[in-house]
Amino acid sequence: MLAVGMIRGKPGVHTFELPVPELEQADEVLVRIKEVGLDGTDFNMVRYGIQDMAEGHPEMAMGHEVVGVVEAVGSGVKSLAPGDPVTMTVRRGCGICHPCLHNQSDMCMTGLYTERGIHKLNGFLTRFAVDREQYIVKVPPELVKLAVFTEPLSIAEKGIEQIRIIQSRFPWACQHQEHSLTARHWGGCKTALVVGAGPLGILATALLRLADAYTYTTDIVPEDHPKVHLVRDIGAKYIDARGKTPKEIVDLCCLPTGNLNMIFEASGAAETAVRLIPYMSRSSIYVMTGIPRGDLTIQLDAAELVRQLVRYNQVVVGSVNSNRNHFEMALKDLGEINSRFSGMLSEMITHRFSLEDYQPAFALQDPKHIKTVIEVEPWD
Ligand SMILES: [Zn+2]
């Protein structure tokens, strides 16, 4: 079958043939791929020539945001049947550490995990994939056309879950006892800043709005960019960061309540990410999810930084990948995002290509680009 991805020692993205995978274990499921979303990780792998195939393998299919349909199941599979629409998690645990042995491979302690389409395992830019039942999540039939967002939304879900868990230390973030940060709704008296209005930033903005936070989203695009329309349709305010200092950005966010309770970094711009730390509010939390490439040295006052983190009880936390729980949370929220901010998710898909058209999909230079979806096989 046709596959699109990396060939060892050959820069860029290519097609090659892979054997159609077969069911080998009782708990395995064969999935017919329908759609695959591309994200910054995929584009960066190509741009920076990051080739991370398993030893002894000359190629690796890319693609990790997937929706498909179950084609066949092994004899031990209980929760899935042929015809079920599904999505699949990305990381496969190391099989050694306790988090991986307990379905939390996103928190792997050994670093010996693999990831489909990213790190040593074939991804989903192909016709079929086989995996174990535990990594395959059933999609409600009414969400199949949006389910390509499950993986990126699961990353936002995990980041915001970190905020909820860590800030449960802080039940008096506002005067209303019922507005706990672990509650579904934050009562409209918490303020959040999302850095970066790419797909992840927009999805994080949507989740923060679902929780009723005053939400500001910042990027470096002009006000008439489609990203900005999306941000505003969700009920967030857009801040054009060009020509603004980090302090000016945070001051704008502090207007509604006097505090900025949380920052969600989704830009992967290392300097922007670090320059915001000195302007964090007291007792606030800063979640970083973007992964910068290359090297960058900047100067900052280390004594002041440590003083501030300590005196103000601040938390800066990294959040990577996601597990099955976050996929299930994402599938619950996809429906709500879609009905509350109607049409937002389909508007995010600015470009669609067939699998055979992978070259223009990866070479795209459109400044209005938000999300690319590869249609492996049309929905009938
Ligand atoms: Zn592990």
Ligand SMILES: [Zn+2]
């Ligand atoms: Zn409140």
